[in-house]
Amino acid sequence: MSAHPRLSLNQASIKYAPLQEALTATAEAGITSIGLWREPVADVGLPKATELVAASGLRVSSLCRGGFITASDHAARTAALDENRRAIDETAALAHAGAEGSAAVLVLVAGGLPDRDTDLRGARERVQDAIGHLVEHAHGAGVMLAVEPMHPMYAADRGVISTLGQALDIAEPFPANTVGVVVDAFHIWWDPEVFDQIARAGAQGRIASYQVNDWITPLPADSLLARGVMGHGHIDLPRLTQAVLAAGYTGDVEVEIFNQQLWDMPYQQAASLIAAQFDAIAMPKPNTAP
Amino acid sequence: MSAHPRLSLNQASIKYAPLQEALTATAEAGITSIGLWREPVADVGLPKATELVAASGLRVSSLCRGGFITASDHAARTAALDENRRAIDETAALAHAGAEGSAAVLVLVAGGLPDRDTDLRGARERVQDAIGHLVEHAHGAGVMLAVEPMHPMYAADRGVISTLGQALDIAEPFPANTVGVVVDAFHIWWDPEVFDQIARAGAQGRIASYQVNDWITPLPADSLLARGVMGHGHIDLPRLTQAVLAAGYTGDVEVEIFNQQLWDMPYQQAASLIAAQFDAIAMPKPNTAP
Numbered sequence: 090m091s092a093h094p095r096l097s098l099n100q101a102s103i104k105y106a107p108l109q110e111a112l113t114a115t116a117e118a119g120i121t122s123i124g125l126w127r128e129p130v131a132d133v134g135l136p137k138a139t140e141l142v143a144a145s146g147l148r149v150s151s152l153c154r155g156g157f158i159t160a161s162d163h164a165a166r167t168a169a170l171d172e173n174r175r176a177i178d179e180t181a182a183l184a185h186a187g188a189e190g191s192a193a194v195l196v197l198v199a200g201g202l203p204d205r206d207t208d209l210r211g212a213r214e215r216v217q218d219a220i221g222h223l224v225e226h227a228h229g230a231g232v233m234l235a236v237e238p239m240h241p242m243y244a245a246d247r248g249v250i251s252t253l254g255q256a257l258d259i260a261e262p263f264p265a266n267t268v269g270v271v272v273d274a275f276h277i278w279w280d281p282e283v284f285d286q287i288a289r290a291g292a293q294g295r296i297a298s299y300q301v302n303d304w305i306t307p308l309p310a311d312s313l314l315a316r317g318v319m320g321h322g323h324i325d326l327p328r329l330t331q332a333v334l335a336a337g338y339t340g341d342v343e344v345e346i347f348n349q350q351l352w353d354m355p356y357q358q359a360a361s362l363i364a365a366q367f368d369a370i371a372m373p374k375p376n377t378a379p
Numbered sequence: 380m381s382a383h384p385r386l387s388l389n390q391a392s393i394k395y396a397p398l399q400e401a402l403t404a405t406a407e408a409g410i411t412s413i414g415l416w417r418e419p420v421a422d423v424g425l426p427k428a429t430e431l432v433a434a435s436g437l438r439v440s441s442l443c444r445g446g447f448i449t450a451s452d453h454a455a456r457t458a459a460l461d462e463n464r465r466a467i468d469e470t471a472a473l474a475h476a477g478a479e480g481s482a483a484v485l486v487l488v489a490g491g492l493p494d495r496d497t498d499l500r501g502a503r504e505r506v507q508d509a510i511g512h513l514v515e516h517a518h519g520a521g522v523m524l525a526v527e528p529m530h531p532m533y534a535a536d537r538g539v540i541s542t543l544g545q546a547l548d549i550a551e552p553f554p555a556n557t558v559g560v561v562v563d564a565f566h567i568w569w570d571p572e573v574f575d576q577i578a579r580a581g582a583q584g585r586i587a588s589y590q591v592n593d594w595i596t597p598l599p600a601d602s603l604l605a606r607g608v609m610g611h612g613h614i615d616l617p618r619l620t621q622a623v624l625a626a627g628y629t630g631d632v633e634v635e636i637f638n639q640q641l642w643d644m645p646y647q648q649a650a651s652l653i654a655a656q657f658d659a660i661a662m663p664k665p666n667t668a669p
Contacts, residue, residue, distance in 0.1 A: 207615035209569070242532040244569035245613040246596045255571045279499070279534035281545045306536045310600035323535040325497035 092364035093372055097122035097150035099300065099345035100129060102363060103356045108133055110356055112145040118360035122148035122190075124300075124343045125183055127176060135179055139186035149187030150341035151235065151298050152180040156197035158219035159212040159249055170219060173197075174226050181230040192340055193232045194297045196271055198239065201246040212249045217259045220268060228267045235297035236260055237271035240279075242312055253277050253286035260295055269297030272333055273345065275304055275316050278324040284332050291336020299333045300343045301326055301371040309349075316346045318362060320370035330372050342372055382654035383662055387412035387440035389590065389635035390419060392653060393646045398423050400646055402435040408650035412438035412480075414590075414633045415473055417466060425469055429476035439477030440631035441525065441588050442470040446487035448509035449502040449539055460509060463487075464516050471520040482630055483522045484587045486561055488529065491536040502539045507549045510558060518557045525587035526550055527561035530569075532602060543567050543576035550585055559587030562623055563635065565594055565606050568614040574622050581626020589623045590633045591616060591661040599639075606636045608652060610660035620662050632662055 098115045100106070100123060106114060108129045115123045123145075130138040130152075142149060155176035160166045176195055184193035199216045202209065220234060227234050238256040239248030250256050256270040270290055277283050290296045303322030308315050319326055330342070344363045351359050388405045390396070390413060396404060398419045405413045413435075420428040420442075432439060445466035450456045466485055474483035489506045492499065510524060517524050528546040529538030540546050546560040560580055567573050580586045593612030598605050609616055620632070634653045641649050 202613055207613055209613075209615065213571070240531060241569040242530065242598065242602075245594055251569050252571060258571075279531040279541050281503070281542060281548075304535055308532065308602045312532075312598045312602065323492055323497055323499075325499065 091119040092121070093368055094121065095342050095372065096120050096364060096367050097124050097148070097341035097343045098360055098363060099124035099153070099343040100126045101153065102344055102346045102351060103359050104347070104352050106356045108138055109141055112141060112147060114356035114360045115147060116145060117357050118364050120360060120364055121188075122150045122341045124151045124153065124345065125149055126153045127179065130179065130183065135182060139182050142183055142186040146188055148189070148341060149184050149191040150343055151192060151194040151196055152176065152183055154196040154198050155234070156237075157200035158197075159200035159203065159215050161203050161206065161211070161215065166215075166219070170222050173219075173223050177223065177227050177230050177232045180232045193230070194235050194269075195227070195232055196235050196237050196298060198237055199248045199250040201243070201249060209244070209249060213255070216250060220259065220263065224263050224267055228264065233266065233297045234268050235271045236268065237273060238276055240276045252280055252282070253290065254282055257286060257290055257293070257295065261293075265294045269295040271298045271300060272296055273300040273302070274324050274326060274329055275302045278304060278329065287332045287336050291333070291338060294337070296333065296336060296338040298340070298343060299338055300345045301330070301367070302344065302346045314347050314349050316348050318346060318348070318351065319344070319366045326371045342367075344371070382409040382411070383658055384411065385632050385662065386410050386654060386657050387414050387438070387631035387633045388650055388653060389414035389443070389633040390416045391443065392634055392636045392641060393649050394637070394642050396646045398428055399431055402431060402437060404646035404650045405437060406435060407647050408654050410650060410654055411478075412440045412631045414441045414443065414635065415439055416443045417469065420469065420473065425472060429472050432473055432476040436478055438479070438631060439474050439481040440633055441482060441484040441486050442466065442473055444486040444488050445524070446527075447490035448487075449490035449493065449505050451493050451496065451501070451505065456505075456509070460512050463509075463513050467513065467517050467520050467522045470522045480631075483520070484525050484559075485517070485522055486525050486527050486588060488527055489538045489540045491533070491539060499534070499539060503545070506540060510549065510553065514553050514557055518554065523556065523587045524558050525561045526558065527563060528566055530566045542570055542572070543580065544572055547576060547580055547583070547585065551583075555584045559585040561588045561590060562586055563590040563592070564614050564616060564619055565592045568594060568619065577622045577626050581623070581628060584627070586623065586626060586628040588630070588633060589628055590635045591620070591657070592634065592636045604637050604639050606638050608636060608638070608641065609634070609656045616661045632657075634661070
């Protein structure tokens with residue numbers, strides 16, 4: 090059984106799997122790349138995690154996630170920057186442990202508004218400022234910081250960066266090999282400017298990650314679990330994928346789905362469903378593939 | 380008891396009130412203007428509704444709502460256009476029945492994607508095309524069509540127009556006295572371009588309605604009821620109001636809140652709470668007010 094050669098399974102899609110089981114389920118579904126999360130890595134410790142990743146033979150496509158850098162008080166801000174430096178080091182170690190073609194990409198979720206604070210512009214400015222404080226460390230570690238614009242429904246409490254254009258505005262002062270953006274279908278599919286901004290991101294060499302999933306309706310009660318499997322929702326994924334590829338993105342394509350039904354499946358069944366829908370909808374195999 | 384002279388109570392904020400009770404609750408809270416909905420008007424019939432409105436002495440600030448013009452099949456599309464022509468006529472009649480300063484504004488909600496259709500761009504183009512079919516009728520009736528950009532979380536199933544900039548792009552080919560836009564805080568507060576687009580809308584004379592409310596977290600299970608009373612959430616309303624006024628908007632300011640707790644209050648208590656929070660947060664009274 091072999092999945093699309095550019096498919097990467099983001100660990101969040103099989104959230105309950107400990108690291109070893111996630112690596113196994115991914116490989117057994119014929120998938121050759123994985124997007125890791127810090128929590129299951131921390132559960133076994135970084136040294137053990139790098140061993141398991143190396144033994145798996147899988148590529149590592151990204152580490153989720155750093156960020157949460159909108160705090161306005163000094164102590165919380167300093168702590169967040171330190172935490173991000175640790176995340177940068179983990180990203181480098183895990184990508185190094187992964188198979189050839191791994192990407193040292195740390196996904197950054199901006200964070201929401203501080204409590205009782207309505208100054209959205211101020212929070213957005215602090216995100217850019219914080220990235221400025223992290224760039225040197227990231228560059229030294231060979232890690233690309235990937236700013237993830239989040240769906241506007243999360244602007245208040247999770248991610249104040251709301252569009253791909255805004256993420257690129259934030260990234261632009263920094264070197265393109267160190268600060269890029271995430272193109273996550275769920276977060277950006279609705280944006281009237283999305284195709285222009287994908288082209289802009291590609292022209293700058295800043296597409297650090299492309300993640301696919303789908304937007305399902307009705308919106309589930311827990312809006313954090315509102316994602317569906319590709320083909321189950323309303324996103325024109327073939328067109329989005331075409332735009333990302335046309336913009337020059339050559340990396341792995343992650344499937345990242347927060348969905349209770351998917352989480353309730355046996356891990357390998359979930360991985361196989363994802364691989365099948367990825368081929369059918371998100372990224373049909375090229376005719377020239379073996 | 381007297382509320383802010385520019386406050387209008389949108390009927391959706393006291394959703395369960397029949398028309399007469401809504402008019403009474405509004406007036407008894409010292410509010411001098413009301414935003415009407417078609418359903419409670421239809422419940423008593425348009426002739427009776429105009430009588431009740433005239434007897435109330437209130438201004439009418441808008442009628443909600445027309446639109447739902449994204450269908451791709453011919454019959455559904457024709458039916459939607461006919462329905463919108465009826466809504467235009469109702470808008471004219473109700474504004475005429477209202478007190479001096481009433482506004483003949485019909486709020487248009489675009490509608491979502493047709494079933495199993497992922498062509499968002501096509502749906503958006505059909506909205507503009509439909510408005511083109513309605514403009515002459517609206518102009519003849521003296522009614523302003525107000526395109527409402529909706530929060531992107533509704534893009535799939537309710538409103539494919541997602542930003543103020545996009546609503547203005549759609550309105551731009553048409554006369555500014557017939558096609559305008561709605562600035563609804565809940566829908567647009569997160570937009571990095573919102574202040575530029577408010578200025579653009581004002582410069583074109585296209586702000587047909589300004590609606591206030593708040594974005595509360597956590598997002599309630601029913602995302603349609605995710606609005607809070609001004610001051611209970613994360614929107615910087617003073618800044619937004621300042622921008623709308625600076626852009627030259629001189630009309631009534633509607634409070635439109637879909638919120639189960641508000642709906643469960645006695646109507647006049649809800650209206651009074653709204654009037655108080657409007658003064659405190661959304662639009663402090665000018666010092667020159669009596």
